Amino acid sequence: MKAEIIAVGSELLMGDVINSNAAWISKQLASLGVDVHYHVAVGDNPGRIQSIISQAIERSELLIFTGGLGPTDDDLTIATLADYFKTPLEADPESVETIQNYFIARGMPMSNTNLKQAKKPQGALTITNPVGTAPGIAWDVSEQGTNRRCLILAFPGVPKELYAMWSQGADFIRAQQQKDHEIPQILLSHHLNFFGIGESKLGEILSDLMRNANPTVAPYVGRAEVRLRIAAKAASEAEAEKLLAPVKTEILNRLGQYYYGDDDTTLEACISQKLTHSGFGLTVAESCTGGLISSRLTDIPGSSAYTFINLITYGNVEKTKYLGVKPETLTQYGAVSPQVAAEMAEGAQRNTGQDWALSITGIAGPDGGSEEKPVGLAYIGITGPNMAHAQAGHTIVKKVLVNPRYNRADIKYWFSQYALSFLLQALNGTLKTDLNELMAQPGRA
Amino acid sequence: MKAEIIAVGSELLMGDVINSNAAWISKQLASLGVDVHYHVAVGDNPGRIQSIISQAIERSELLIFTGGLGPTDDDLTIATLADYFKTPLEADPESVETIQNYFIARGMPMSNTNLKQAKKPQGALTITNPVGTAPGIAWDVSEQGTNRRCLILAFPGVPKELYAMWSQGADFIRAQQQKDHEIPQILLSHHLNFFGIGESKLGEILSDLMRNANPTVAPYVGRAEVRLRIAAKAASEAEAEKLLAPVKTEILNRLGQYYYGDDDTTLEACISQKLTHSGFGLTVAESCTGGLISSRLTDIPGSSAYTFINLITYGNVEKTKYLGVKPETLTQYGAVSPQVAAEMAEGAQRNTGQDWALSITGIAGPDGGSEEKPVGLAYIGITGPNMAHAQAGHTIVKKVLVNPRYNRADIKYWFSQYALSFLLQALNGTLKTDLNELMAQPGRA
Numbered sequence: 001m002k003a004e005i006i007a008v009g010s011e012l013l014m015g016d017v018i019n020s021n022a023a024w025i026s027k028q029l030a031s032l033g034v035d036v037h038y039h040v041a042v043g044d045n046p047g048r049i050q051s052i053i054s055q056a057i058e059r060s061e062l063l064i065f066t067g068g069l070g071p072t073d074d075d076l077t078i079a080t081l082a083d084y085f086k087t088p089l090e091a092d093p094e095s096v097e098t099i100q101n102y103f104i105a106r107g108m109p110m111s112n113t114n115l116k117q118a119k120k121p122q123g124a125l126t127i128t129n130p131v132g133t134a135p136g137i138a139w140d141v142s143e144q145g146t147n148r149r150c151l152i153l154a155f156p157g158v159p160k161e162l163y164a165m166w167s168q169g170a171d172f173i174r175a176q177q178q179k180d181h182e183i184p185q186i187l188l189s190h191h192l193n194f195f196g197i198g199e200s201k202l203g204e205i206l207s208d209l210m211r212n213a214n215p216t217v218a219p220y221v222g223r224a225e226v227r228l229r230i231a232a233k234a235a236s237e238a239e240a241e242k243l244l245a246p247v248k249t250e251i252l253n254r255l256g257q258y259y260y261g262d263d264d265t266t267l268e269a270c271i272s273q274k275l276t277h278s279g280f281g282l283t284v285a286e287s288c289t290g291g292l293i294s295s296r297l298t299d300i301p302g303s304s305a306y307t308f309i310n311l312i313t314y315g316n317v318e319k320t321k322y323l324g325v326k327p328e329t330l331t332q333y334g335a336v337s338p339q340v341a342a343e344m345a346e347g348a349q350r351n352t353g354q355d356w357a358l359s360i361t362g363i364a365g366p367d368g369g370s371e372e373k374p375v376g377l378a379y380i381g382i383t384g385p386n387m388a389h390a391q392a393g394h395t396i397v398k399k400v401l402v403n404p405r406y407n408r409a410d411i412k413y414w415f416s417q418y419a420l421s422f423l424l425q426a427l428n429g430t431l432k433t434d435l436n437e438l439m440a441q442p443g444r445a
Numbered sequence: 446m447k448a449e450i451i452a453v454g455s456e457l458l459m460g461d462v463i464n465s466n467a468a469w470i471s472k473q474l475a476s477l478g479v480d481v482h483y484h485v486a487v488g489d490n491p492g493r494i495q496s497i498i499s500q501a502i503e504r505s506e507l508l509i510f511t512g513g514l515g516p517t518d519d520d521l522t523i524a525t526l527a528d529y530f531k532t533p534l535e536a537d538p539e540s541v542e543t544i545q546n547y548f549i550a551r552g553m554p555m556s557n558t559n560l561k562q563a564k565k566p567q568g569a570l571t572i573t574n575p576v577g578t579a580p581g582i583a584w585d586v587s588e589q590g591t592n593r594r595c596l597i598l599a600f601p602g603v604p605k606e607l608y609a610m611w612s613q614g615a616d617f618i619r620a621q622q623q624k625d626h627e628i629p630q631i632l633l634s635h636h637l638n639f640f641g642i643g644e645s646k647l648g649e650i651l652s653d654l655m656r657n658a659n660p661t662v663a664p665y666v667g668r669a670e671v672r673l674r675i676a677a678k679a680a681s682e683a684e685a686e687k688l689l690a691p692v693k694t695e696i697l698n699r700l701g702q703y704y705y706g707d708d709d710t711t712l713e714a715c716i717s718q719k720l721t722h723s724g725f726g727l728t729v730a731e732s733c734t735g736g737l738i739s740s741r742l743t744d745i746p747g748s749s750a751y752t753f754i755n756l757i758t759y760g761n762v763e764k765t766k767y768l769g770v771k772p773e774t775l776t777q778y779g780a781v782s783p784q785v786a787a788e789m790a791e792g793a794q795r796n797t798g799q800d801w802a803l804s805i806t807g808i809a810g811p812d813g814g815s816e817e818k819p820v821g822l823a824y825i826g827i828t829g830p831n832m833a834h835a836q837a838g839h840t841i842v843k844k845v846l847v848n849p850r851y852n853r854a855d856i857k858y859w860f861s862q863y864a865l866s867f868l869l870q871a872l873n874g875t876l877k878t879d880l881n882e883l884m885a886q887p888g889r890a
Contacts, residue, residue, distance in 0.1 A: 011665040013481045014634060015471030016674055019464060022486065026460030036458045037493060041467065041484035048482060055500070072648040073655060074663060111649045131850065133645075158666055160851065189459060200578070203517040204556040210518060218519060220456040221603055229461055284757075290743025291736035294757050298735025299854045301811055308760030309767060312729075312739050315753030318797075322754060352763075366746055405576060406605065409744045 001034045001177070004060035006052055008068035008077045009157055010043040021066045021155075021162055028166060032173055033186045034062060044074040046083070053084050061149045062173065067157030069134040071113040077154055078137065082121040085141050089119045092126050095135045102133050124152075125172070131164045132156060138172040151176060188240035189231040192251060193265060194258040195421045199226050205254050215247050224410075224417045260424060267420035268296045274427040275306040280355035280385065282423075284310040285323055285348035287335065288362040288378055293416045309352050313344070323347035323359075336361050338379045338397040345381030345395050356384035358423050364411045365404060376402040376411055380419045382426045396433050398422050446479045446622070449505035451497055453513035453522045454602055455488040466511045466600075466607055473611060477618055478631045479507060489519040491528070498529050506594045507618065512602030514579040516558040522599055523582065527566040530586050534564045537571050540580045547578050569597075570617070576609040577601060583617040596621060633685035634676040637696060638710060639703040640866045644671050650699055660692050669855075669862045705869060712865035713741045719872040720751040725800035725830065727868075729755040730768055730793040732780065733807040733823055738861045754797050758789070768792035768804075781806050783824045783842040790826030790840055801829035803868050809856045810849060821847040821856055825864045827871045841878050843867050 005025050011017045022039040029036050037060060042052045049068075056063050068077030082089050095118035103110040117134045120126060127136035134156040142149040153169045155162045194202065199219050203210065206228070209217040215232035228251065232243035252259055261270050275282055284294050294310040297303055311322050316335055319325040324347035325340055333339045344359035362378025369375035383395040402414040425431035450470050456462045467484040474481050482505060487497045494513075501508050513522030527534050540563035548555040562579045565571060572581035579601040587594040598614045600607045639647065644664050648655065651673070654662040660677035673696065677688035697704055706715050720727055729739050739755040742748055756767050761780055764770040769792035770785055778784045789804035807823025814820035828840040847859040870876035 007484075009665075010663065011674065012468065012484065013471055014475060014674065014676070015468040015473075015481075016634075016636065016665060016672065017667075018468045019484070023457065023460040023463045026458055028460075030459060036460075037488065038497075039452075039457065039464070039484070039486035043482065052483075071645040072664065073652075108643075108646075111645045113649060113652075114645055131848075160855075164850070189461075191461065198553075200516040200556045200559055201553075203515075204558060207518070207558075218455065219517065220454070220462060222462075227461065229456065229459065231459070286736075289740070290748070290752070291731075291739030291755060291757065292743075294736030295734070295740045295857070298737075298757075298759070298809075299857065301853055303735070304759055307735070307757075309763035310736060310757035310759075312736065312743075312752075312755035312757065314743070314749055314755075318754035364743075403576070405609070408746055410605075412740070412744065 001062055001173075002060045003029055003034045003036050003062040003064060004038045004040065004056045005036060005064045005066070006056060007039070007041040007066050007157070008044065008049060009041070010045075010074070012041045012067075013043045017157075021157065021159060024159065024162070025064055025066070025166075028170065029064075029173075030187050030189060032170060033177075034173065035187070044068060044076055046076055046080045049076065049080045050084050053081070057148065057150050062151045062153070064169070065152070065154040066162060069117065069136065069154060069156045071111060071117055071133070073113075075116075078120060081137075081139075081152065081154065085121065087121040087123065090122050091115075091118050092120050092135065095120075095126055095128075098128060098135070099133045127153070127155070127165050127168045129156065129161055129165055132158060132161045134161065136165055136169070138169060140176070185233050185235065186237055186240055187231055187233050188237055188244065189229055190244060190248065191263050192228040192230065192248065192259055193222070193225060193261050194228065194255065195225045195260060195267070195417060197226060197255065197258040202226055202228070202255065202258075206251060209247065209250065212247075215243050217247065217251070224414050260421070266296075267417065267424055268300055270424050271297065271420060271427065272300040272303055272306075274424070275356070276302065278427075281306050281308060281353075282356040282358065283308070283348045283352040283354040285344045285357065285359040286310070286312050287314060287319070287344070287360060288364045289360055289412050289415050289419070290314065290364075292412050293358070293360065293419055296416055296420065308354065311348060311352075319344060322351065324351060334373070336363055336373050336377060336379065338381075338399065341379035341381035341397045342383075342395045345383045349383050356382075356423075356427075358382055358419060360415060360419050362400075362415055364408050364415070366408060369404065374401075374404055376404040376406070378402070378415050378418070380415075380422055382422055382431065384426060396422075396426065396431055446507055446618075447505045448474055448479045448481050448507040448509060449483045449485065449501045450481060450509045450511070451501060452484070452486040452511050452602070453489065453494060454486070455490075455519070457486040457512075458488045462602075466602065466604060469604065469607070470509055470511070470611075473615065474509075474618075475632050475634060477615060478622075479618065480632070489513060489521055491521055491525045494521065494525045495529050498526070502593065502595050507596045507598070509614075510597070510599040511607060514562065514581065514599060514601045516556060516562055516578070518558075523565060526582075526584070526597065526599065530566065532566040532568065535567050536560075536563050537565050537580065540565075540571055540573075543573065543580070544578045572598070572600070572610050572613045574601065574606055574610055577603060577606045579606065581610055581614070583614060585621070630678050630680065631682055631685055632676055632678050633682055633689065634674055635689060635693065636708050637673040637675065637693065637704055638667070638670060638706050638708075639673065639700065640670045640705060640712070640862060642671060642700065642703040647671055647673070647700065647703075651696060654692065654695065657692075660688050662692065662696070669859050705866070711741075712862065712869055713745055715869050716742065716865060716872065717745040717748055717751075719869070720801070721747065723872070726751045726753055726798075727801040727803065728753070728793045728797040728799040730789045730802065730804040731755070731757050732759060732764070732789070732805060733809045734805055734857050734860050734864070735759065735809075737857050738803070738805065738864055741861055741865065753799065756793060756797075764789060767796065769796060779818070781808055781818050781822060781824065783826075783844065786824035786826035786842045787828075787840045790828045794828050801827075801868075801872075803827055803864060805860060805864050807845075807860055809853050809860070811853060814849065819846075819849055821849040821851070823847070823860050823863070825860075825867055827867060827876065829871060832871065841867075841871065841876055
């Protein structure tokens with residue numbers, strides 16, 4: 001089955017909203033064995049929506065719409081679909097009741113415009129919305145006079161509502177596959193996540209594998225990291241896994257030192273697993289990242305098992321008061337220095353009584369840089385119980401340089417990637433002790 | 446001029462990468478007076494890329510490609526364009542040199558595959574890439590045998606590279622507009638940002654204004670807030686502003702209490718401006734948000750003027766040690782209670798010597814909730830020099846409830862929105878003192 005995802009909403013074409021739904025739905029469809037050939041976005045304009053429908057039914061069998069189901073006058077998807085397929089709209093009594101109950105439960109007044117959302121084309125099924133008020137539709141129009149197969153699903157544009165409603169759409173697709181006696185070729189993907197290597201270098205090391213037709217191997221750039229998609233087509237998930245296993249092994253033989261995990265695994269999730277398992281506590285002393293590292297670490301459910309206190313010491317006086325950094329160290333070397341990074345980590349460990357301590361001090365910009373200490377420079381300090389191999393004081397300090405042309409929030413994010421990556425290596429006992437190792441910038445280089 | 450943005454890359458159709466470039470380019474084009482009618486994404490497949498080209502040149506005059514310019518074998522955009530327009534590829538000597546210098550400057554070995562990126566169709570102009578190695582192209586193919594106007598721009602898919610290269614593309618578009626003696630109708634948009642009101646309620650209050658053709662008024666859902674786009678078409682920016690001014694005034698008359706700023710203004714930027722202007726310092730004591738509030742506040746350049754120390758006190762012992770929260774308050778009321786929120790704010794202010802203190806304690810989930818204290822519940826404490834109107838102790842505590850079905854990271858984000866919104870109101874002297882005011886969930890409701 002070939003699918004096409006069509007987002008409706010002028011806010012997309014104005015650039016006000018990023019179309020993250022298309023990517024999310026694509027992932028769901030891959031797991032159902034449905035190929036996605038196109039994503040399209042079109043504005044709140046009935047004529048152009050109709051031209052997109054007529055183009056899509058020529059080349060795709062499953063059309064998935066997002067957006068344009070809202071309560072306001074510029075929400076046109078359902079009415080335009082009904083119009084295109086010459087089918088009258090009717091109010092769905094169940095949807096009317098659901099919408100009314102939604103407002104009663106929240107003690108909120110209902111807008112009359114909300115009831116518009118209960119209308120659907122005759123013959124379409126309702127996809128109920130457990131999170132908001134706009135129901136979706138599942139509609140098989142291939143039975144209605146056309147001689148090509150055409151299945152239509154329509155969901156609200158608000159991601160949370162789409163996510164909550166998706167399983168009903170998936171059931172509709174699966175039922176269709178069974179009716180067709182279609183044994184879908186499942187496409188199973190895994191993603192290997194790397195930090196510390198650029199896309200082209202990685203592509204060169206794997207160029208022979210990237211020429212394979214099944215499984216396919218393709219690198220792409222994530223946020224401040226490189227990812228590798230390996231994907232196999234097979235009749236079942238088990239068969240696909242069997243095809244993928246040797247490819248993954250070969251890739252890790254070549255690039256294991258940069259690899260940290262699969263699929264949705266993040267550096268912070270790997271760290272969480274390590275710390276939870278070890279029973280050790282961690283404290284973070286951040287300067288330039290301003291709480292980002294702490295926030296990323298506490299995004300992981302259960303992080304309260306090893307997080308008790310993190311200190312965001314932006315000021316110099318506070319580096320002394322809360323971390324015991326010596327005033328003379330600050331004077332002699334400056335706040336952005338390996339010496340201060342080391343004292344921050346050691347002081348945080350001592351002061352908070354935690355086993356592990358991670359510190360960072362640097363320059364996130366756009367101001368505050370100099371020739372000697374440019375924007376994008378940071379020192380990261382790590383100390384902990386596994387650090388007997390470290391140099392003096394059981395503390396390792398790493399220096400990193402991020403492209404100073406990045407904006408402040410991105411530089412903070414890169415700093416946090418480096419810090420979490422080094423911390424994970426330290427927890428694994430593989431962190432190298434040399435101060436001045438500058439890592440190549442991951443990304444397309 | 447009508448434009449279409451075409452993203453090339455199977456990673457988009459697999460759902461591995463979200464197409465944020467289309468939104469970004471759309472914003473740039475609006476400011477140049479260019480209408481965007483479609484976004485399309487297509488995979489790394491020469492046949493389907495060709496079919497998208499032939500469709501696009503029928504309906505659009507400007508085709509902007511992103512992606513598929515990388516060094517690896519599945520990067521096909523330039524070769525497919527050359528093929529479609531029957532134009533040979535040639536190496537651009539300047540690009541070859543730039544790519545070589547890029548690697549020399551970084552002391553990195555160059556892949557041979559990187560030189561592939563220096564090839565462009567004969568007659569196309571090079572768009573240089575100051576950040577990476579893949580140059581783009583600007584190509585006027587309307588002069589080459591077709592009788593319709595067709596301008597092509599191609600950029601790398603990596604956002605940072607696109608951003609750094611865009612101005613060259615904009616110059617190409619402007620030159621074309623001048624050649625045509627086209628006086629573009631400029632479309633000028635402003636965005637008004639609201640927190641604390643849902644989209645449908647806002648749409649109802651503004652329904653008369655939303656029926657206007659020029660300026661247009663359209664609400665949409667942002668991240669944990671509702672935004673309103675007001676857009677005017679006119680011959681000049683000044684004329685467009687003149688059309689927008691009375692509409693904005695009318696909107697603020699009706700909804701001012703929920704409004705906090707325009708366009709890219711964020712709650713943290715508004716707070717930064719207030720604090721910088723007042724000369725006051727702020728300390729943040731976070732529990733459930735784990736550093737997110739601190740990180741958002743320090744995303745703003747210059748935040749070191751009022752940020753010295755923030756404390757992420759996840760543990761109860763640490764709430765006592767670093768903030769002076771009384772153990773008996775913790776025992777009697779629990780860590781998630783208005784009493785603890787108040788003592789956290791007061792202790793943070795006292796302990797750090799800052800003027801303003803913001804505290805938060807709550808349950809971000811997915812575990813740890815109870816019937817009495819569900820996931821999504823938080824108490825926010827605020828104390829500061831303007832708080833003479835507050836109840837006992839100059840501290841105001843607010844209770845908020847976020848939809849418990851949201852995931853942990855989203856609940857943290859909503860908590861941070863509430864906290865920053867209340868803090869901004871406190872800095873403005875408009876924060877209400879009632880504890881139990883539950884705000885309606887913004888979002889499509």
